[in-house]
Structures are given as structure tokens and as C-alpha cells.
Amino acid sequence: MNQLFQKSLQDRRKLEIVYMDSENNITQRTVRIVKIDDDRILAFCYSKKKVRSFKKENILAIHPVRLNQYEMEA
Template sequence: MKEQLLKAMQRNQLVDLMYMSKSGGITKRRVKVIKMIGESFQAYCFMKNDKRTFIIDSVLAVVPVTIREREVI
């Protein structure tokens, strides 16, 4: 996982994560990785519209976002 997250950060690419919280709940998050910090990483979470810190071992899956969704105005 760490290598995939590092590549996404270097490429400035969005990724979809399957993430397990400390309480055991699983969520899907679309994030932009900002920096790696040891066994965690900081990312902008589009679900929460805020910067969050994630634990790498709690990431279940990482999928790069290749098609950006566009909003119709």
C-alpha cells in the first residue's frame, strides 16, 4: 500500500481508498495524498472536505482515479 500511496503523491493523482476506522467501520474515501509521515499519511479527504491523517495499515485497497467526474452547472 505504501508504494501505491507514494506514487499517487508523486504524480499528484487522486485515489479511492477503502479504509477501516479504529472502531472497525469501513468507508470509501476519495483523497489526494499530501505527505507521508512514517506509518501514516496526510491527505485531503473529499468526503469530509478537510485534511485528514490516515494509518497506512488501515487502508484495505487503493485505486487510482483515472476519470474525473465533472459537475454540470
């Protein structure tokens, strides 16, 4: 997971995460990593349209967002 965070941070690539919040609500978010700490990541959340903090232990799944044709050509 940490390698994926690092790669996303370096390449400014979006990630799709499944996250469980403090009230055990599960959400799927598209994020772009801003900073990585030992137990948290700071990421721009596209659904909330602002930078949010996510506990690493509460990230249930993670994968890179696939580039569409226009992003690949840029």
C-alpha cells in the same frame, strides 16, 4: 502500497481507499496524498473536504481514480 502513495503524491493524483476507522467502521474515500510518514498518510479527503490522517495498517484497499475525458485533455 507505498509506491502507489509516492506516485499519487508526485503526480497529485486522486486515490480511492477503503478504510477501517478506530471503531471498525468501513468507509470508502477519495483522497489526494499530502504527506507520507512511516505509519500514516496525510491526505485531503474529498468526502470530508479537509485534510485527514489515515493509518496505513487500516487501509484495506487502494487504487488510483480513473481520469475522465476532461482531465485527460487538460
